[in-house]
Amino acid sequence: DGRPWLVHEVRYAIFPEQSGTLDIPAQTFSARESTPRRSLFDIGGGGRQLRRTTQALSIEVLPRPDNFPGTEWLPAQNLTIEESWSSAPEQLKVGESSTRTITIRGEGLQGAQLPPVMFPPTKGLKYYPDQPVISDGESATGLVGSRVDSVAVVPTEAGRWQIPELRIPWWDTQARKVRYAVLPGRELDVAAGAATTAVQATAAQPTADIALNPGQGNIPLVSGDNSRLWQLVSAITGLGWLLTLLYVARLRQGRKAPKEQGTGEPGEQPAFRQLQKACASGSAHEARAAVINWAGALTARPQLGSLAQVAAVFGDPAMATALDTLNAALYSGDSPAWDGAALADATRRLRAIHRKAKKTGEDTLQLYPQGT
Numbered sequence: 001d002g003r004p005w006l007v008h009e010v011r012y013a014i015f016p017e018q019s020g021t022l023d024i025p026a027q028t029f030s031a032r033e034s035t036p037r038r039s040l041f042d043i044g045g046g047g048r049q050l051r052r053t054t055q056a057l058s059i060e061v062l063p064r065p066d067n068f069p070g071t072e073w074l075p076a077q078n079l080t081i082e083e084s085w086s087s088a089p090e091q092l093k094v095g096e097s098s099t100r101t102i103t104i105r106g107e108g109l110q111g112a113q114l115p116p117v118m119f120p121p122t123k124g125l126k127y128y129p130d131q132p133v134i135s136d137g138e139s140a141t142g143l144v145g146s147r148v149d150s151v152a153v154v155p156t157e158a159g160r161w162q163i164p165e166l167r168i169p170w171w172d173t174q175a176r177k178v179r180y181a182v183l184p185g186r187e188l189d190v191a192a193g194a195a196t197t198a199v200q201a202t203a204a205q206p207t208a209d210i211a212l213n214p215g216q217g218n219i220p221l222v223s224g225d226n227s228r229l230w231q232l233v234s235a236i237t238g239l240g241w242l243l244t245l246l247y248v249a250r251l252r253q254g255r256k257a258p259k260e261q262g263t264g265e266p267g268e269q270p271a272f273r274q275l276q277k278a279c280a281s282g283s284a285h286e287a288r289a290a291v292i293n294w295a296g297a298l299t300a301r302p303q304l305g306s307l308a309q310v311a312a313v314f315g316d317p318a319m320a321t322a323l324d325t326l327n328a329a330l331y332s333g334d335s336p337a338w339d340g341a342a343l344a345d346a347t348r349r350l351r352a353i354h355r356k357a358k359k360t361g362e363d364t365l366q367l368y369p370q371g372t
Helices: 194-203 224-254 268-281 284-298 309-316 317-332 339-362
Strands: 020-024 028-032 051-053 057-061 076-085 100-107 125-128 133-140 142-155 159-163 168-173 177-183 186-190
Touching: 028 076, 051 168, 076 168, 076 177, 100 168, 142 186, 268 284, 284 309, 284 339, 309 317, 317 339
Parallel strands: none
Antiparallel strands: 020 057, 028 051, 076 100, 100 142, 125 142, 133 142, 159 186, 168 177
């Protein structure tokens, strides 16, 4: 009716962490009605105060279906997975590397909820994973989470090697059925490297190049100038390796960390106490947040955001079983009582292993592989 309106929209993304009734309280917003200016000196804004309250909502959160095959619960509107390579994987040679980047996107999921990509050992190939990139965005239908995992693939042997298929189960919230995001497997035909080819070519030199006439003497395969050049190059290379080894040895001797309380990671001690408290009280909801927080502080990986990621980081069977039991208690329809003793024991044991490794100077990264 000729009146101007200012519309301010607030959007909330709500993620239930357990099944049952979710009560969303009413939201109250206030404003002041503007009035027409009576004169040039009237700044307006003296209208009445307005308060509006939304309707309270009660939502029934469905439990996780029993037939869902995955360990990580992924309810989404859509889930996609794709890959890219920094160089053509069909042209790889022994010793060369190519970066494989795998991107997972989930509509209706946070990036921290998406599972980490596992790179199982493959004959003839070595993997060197990088830190994942996790982000959140918006679309017309809501929140879109993404996770990008990159790994350097280095062939160690010539031949044909198989990278296995990657299959992630997720729950279609619209069709209410299990679906799979699939990245097909790939065969790599790895050629021999340049160094290997040179060695084979040298070994294949015909013996006819050596003169057997006693009157002429034996003619060497490599001229004297080239021989002296290679000897000089070999000496310089050997000296470089020797200096590198001496530097690494002195660096390790000087890297003796002072004695510290706890494990040395900032925030790890309070996070561990909070986790033990949640396990003792039997609070599954608090234990979930506490174990993710503690694992991130212990392993210096603050990007951890799900129980599946915690299980993948430690790679410990007892820890994985305890986390599966916790996950089942969170998403079970009848909400059974949860016993946190198994999780408390597993975390105490892994923490002790970490502290022992720190004291003895072991590489703690070997204790927590990144999906390798």
